[in-house]
Each structure stands twice: as C-alpha cells, then as structure tokens.
Amino acid sequence: MSSLQQNVKDHTPNNIALRAHNVVVDIPGRNAGDPFTATICSGQRWGVLGPNGVGKTTLLHTLAGLRAPRSGDVLLEDASVFQLNRRDVARHLALVFQERQDSFPATVLETALIGRHPFLSLWQRESASDYQIALNALEQLSLAPMRDRLVSTLSGGERQRVAIATALAQTPSIWLADEPTNHLDLHHQVAVMQLLEKQAAQGAAVFMCLHDLNLAARWCDHLLLMFPDGELRFGAAKEMLVPDLLERLYGQALAVGNINGTAVFVPR
C-alpha cells in the first residue's frame, strides 16, 4: 500500500467492516439485554468495557460467528457471519482468545503459522511467503528469538503475544481481541496497543474487550459499555468516559485525573 493510500484511509475510515444488527447475545440462564446495533468501520478502534460476567467475551464470539445469538444478525460484507463459510470469515476476521488450549506441544513459529490456515487449500503446504508473514508477526511482537521454543515453556505474557502474533499472521481486516493486554507487562501493553493502532491506521477495524480504563481512554475512539442489568451504551470514547457512567458501570467509585489532556481513572 502506498503512503498516499494509507493517508486516505487514515482520514476516511468509512468502509463498513462489520455490522451488528439487533444482536442479543445468548448467555444461558440470563435475561436478554439490550439489542446491539452498530456499524464497525475500518480504521475504528472499539473498546468494550464492563464488569466480569457481563457478556463481553460472549459478544465477541457472537460477532465472530462462533456462537449463535438469541436474536439478531452480524453482517460481514452484507452476508451473515452465521451463514458464511468459516474459512471465508477467517480470511477477514481474526479473534484473539482470552483462554487457550495447548493439548499437544507446539513451537512458537508453528503456532504463528496456523494463522495462515484459512489461506491454504487442503493439499497446500505453507509457502515461503507464509513463513515470512509468520516470522514478521513474531518480529513485531519481539518473539523472533524464541521462535523454536515450545509454547508450553513460555510465560503467560509471552503466550499472550504468541496469540496476537497468530492473529497478525492471519492478516485480518477485522480484529476481535479479548483482553489483548492480559498478562502483559507495561511495555508490552503499550506495544500491543500501538500495534493495533497501526493495524487500524492501515485500514483494519479493531474491536477489543478491555479491563483497563486508561488503556481504553488512550487507545480507543469508540467505547461500548455493557452494564450488569443488560443496558448497553456506546458512542465516541469521549462521550462514554464520563465518571458517573463508569462508576455505575463497575459499581466502583473512581478518582479522575488528567495527564497531558487524557483522562486518567483510578479506583477510590
């Protein structure tokens, strides 16, 4: 992509990436919450905030088409993600899971390479360019030196970065990330947020669950607040980062500061 094209994308993030239409997530044993209708455009960075168990992960899985909603639909290029072939969805949309399962040992590079799976046919093997994409992804998450280590020998934060590298190798135009900064140290939290910001600047849509209000305040342009009673509020980040709303969201009193024009929230 030339820098001119990139510039254009920076300023006109109007390509619709994903549309949620009246989506009510299905959490067994819970009453239906507000339906979620929103358009997530390329270039946007959405943050989802809410207390534990409110359904953030379920919403993410529903948007990815992995879980049927109680009602409503999710559209990817005008087709329902629940109707589309899984492989076609995976070519556009990557999901970074909060929990991962490693039943069989695998190396860091092997793990990043599975991000290329949706692009390969049954008989195809990974090409040199697939390896290059996976290695670049590892490089971007400072994992290149440990490419041959077994994932099971890594720390929690390193595994989290492997998961993000796998999604990066998937070259998605839509990122759904479930607490992408989980287990990460401060430096890598910022590095991952910068990576996602860069992805958005290059035309991807980013939609992520976060627990850190300050990361959300600094890196998101849109926020979705999920209240325990099922109420949903969303809009531009500035409008959502109101102490009253956030205190009600978490049932926790907050102190608000201001550093270089960015609001900083600390629990009282």
Add this chain to the structure above:
Amino acid sequence: MSAALFLLCCAGVFALCLSVAVGSVPLSLTEVWAVLTGGGEPLHRDLVLSLRAPRALAAFATGALLSLAGALMQVLLRNPLADPYVLGLSGGAAVGALAAMLCGAGMMVVSGSASLGALVSTLLVFGLAQGVGGWTPTRLLLTGVVVAAGWSAVITFILTMSPADSLPGMLYWLMGDLSYARTPVMAWAVLIPALLITLPLGRSLNVLARGPLQAAALGVSVRPLEWTVYVMASVLTAVAVTTAGSVGFVGLIVPHMLRLVLGNDQRLILPASALAGGALLTFADTLARTIIAPEQLPVGVITALFGVPTFLYLLYRSR
C-alpha cells in the same frame, strides 16, 4: 519430514520380508524373491503365498489401522491417553463376536457380527454423549469408558454361559491373534483409502488440536471435521478388530512415540503412525510365532516387551 517417512517405509518393507522369510522352514531372501516372481519350489510357494505373506500383510494392515485410529482419536479427544478402544468399540465388537461364537457360527459370521457390535457401540456412545448442548471431548470420553465397562460385564457373562469347548476360541479372539486373520484384503481395502482421506486433513487437525473455538476462528468447519475423524477412527478400529481381535497397545503407544521424536504435525504423524504401527506389529507377530515355536505367544506380549522400554526411554529424554 520425507526422510522420516522413507525410513519408516524401509522398516516396514524389512519387517514384511523378515516375516515372510522366518519360520519353521527358514527361507533366504533369494528364495523369497524366487517365489514372489513366480518361481521357487512348491513347498516354498505354499509357505509364502498361502501362509506367511497373508499373515504378514494382515499384521501390517492391522498395526497400521490401529495406530492411525489411535492418532486420530488423540487429536479428536485432545487427550494423550486416548486409544482406538477408549470409546468402547472393541467391547462392542467382542460382544458381537462372542455372541456369534456362542451360537456356533462360522468365521465369516463372527467377523460380520463383530463389525455390527462395533457399529452399535459407536452409535451408542455417540448418541449418549450428545446430551444437552452437543458432545464435548470429556463427555464423549467418559461415555465411552462407561459403555466399555458395560460391554466387559456382558463379555464376562457370555464367557460364563459358554460351553467349555468354545472357550479357547473366544479367549484367543479377545487377546487378539493374527493366526485367525484369514485374509488381509479387507484391512488393506480400508487402510489405503483411509490414508488418502486423512492426509489432506492433517493441517486442519493441527488447528483442531488447539481447541474447537480457536479452530473455528481459523476457518475450520469443526463439527464436520470431528464427525469425519470420529467415523474414520471407528471404521479403522472396527476393521482391525474384525481382522485380528483386540490387539492392544499399538494404537496408544505408536503415535506417542512418533510425537516424541517427530513433533506434532499431523500431516507427518498420521502417515508415520500407519507405517510405524504396521512395521511394529509385523515384526512383533514374527517374533510371537517363532520365539517359542511351535508354540505361539500372543502378539501383544511382544509389542509391550519392546514398546514399553522404548516409550519410557523416549519420554525420559524428551524436552
């Protein structure tokens, strides 16, 4: 990768040659070659073509089927302890076979009845594991283990009820014995298409090993794939059991040995399992019928004798 497969191929060919050459009348390789190319003495022809070769080929195919089924089950259930029999299939087949023997049926009917038993058990386990909200590997595993326990009670019951003269045949069937393998044709006719079907699935299975949600997010159609693997593993096991009774150990250990040495790429592990399992069982059967000839040892004794120390060594020095 291809080097490993080539070595295993060589091991397989070597095991088959050895199995054909070794026995009460030892044959040299030139004599075996003469028979295979259409010449040789009549006694040698008889020995090789109607006794040793069919048995060696049946042993190879049975080992390959069981190892391939074991490797598939381990990925399907994402459990390293899974083997081809873990879901109760061999129990169902045994009940079918024993019931047929109790009625005094011939070998053909016994085989058919064993296949039917395997099918019933497979459907039973899969149906019962559905439960509310579909099956999960854990539920499938537990259902299989409990159904297997049920079958073993029925087997004990049949053994108790059977007249004494039919007991030896039943016990041999239960232990797994290749001298009962009449023809290797059926086993090979299933093995080769099964390999051709599983090979392109290797990469999807690699992804499935990361868990069903992750696999679905990476574009794998999880349910159809799991069904395919389940049906394949069941058919492979059923055919192996029908050919040679329930030969133990190979289906659990061979895939694990290979994983310890070759890593976890199913594209390599699946064909390698088939080759290594076939070679191992052929070799073990050769020893089983020669070591204390003219008596025969159960082949499972030999596989365990060689497999257990090898496996423990590999496990000990693994990362």
